[in-house]
Amino acid sequence: MYLPDFDYYAPDNVAETCQLLSQFGPRAMVLAGGTDIITKMKKELLAPEILVSIKNLDQLKKIEYVPGQGLVIGARVTHNELVKSEVVREKYLSISTAAAQMAHNQVRNVGTVGGNISNAVPSADLPPVFIALNASVKLAGANGERTLALEDIFTGPGKT
DSSP states (O other): OOOOOOEEEOOOSSSHHHHHHHHHHHGGEEEEEEEHHHHHHHHHSSOEEEEETTOOOGGGGGGETTTTTEEOOOOOBHHHHHHHHHHHHHOOOHHHHHHTTOOOOHHHHHHHHHHHHTTOOOOOOOHHHHHTTEEOOOOOTTTTEEEEGGGGGGGBTTOO
């Protein structure tokens, strides 16, 4: 199985990422850990012309507890980072437990929270836990940012 041809971009900030995604529209897809998208591309289930990697967006790699607000988890945080995070284990053990049950260690090392949510797979491990905890997501786009309840971003299997 080979990957189809595609153009690859790795912007250094969220604004540039949003600009590229807006410019290329449906021809582009976001690449985070790649555990699902690369597999689907190899199986010829997806063939984006352009991949926009968020690997350089360090601000999406944080896990932080904010008193009065709760836990803030960046889209690039891996499942194993959730498992190993002291603050997640202390304050939101259900998240750490769910992340620890996902796939196998190799997937947990590279699979991301953002990817797990954006794939909108009904059997995904993290979204049900996040929804039970009344989680919200901050979405960034060419027209700015907005925050939505996590449950409101899912429009159907595989669709956000």
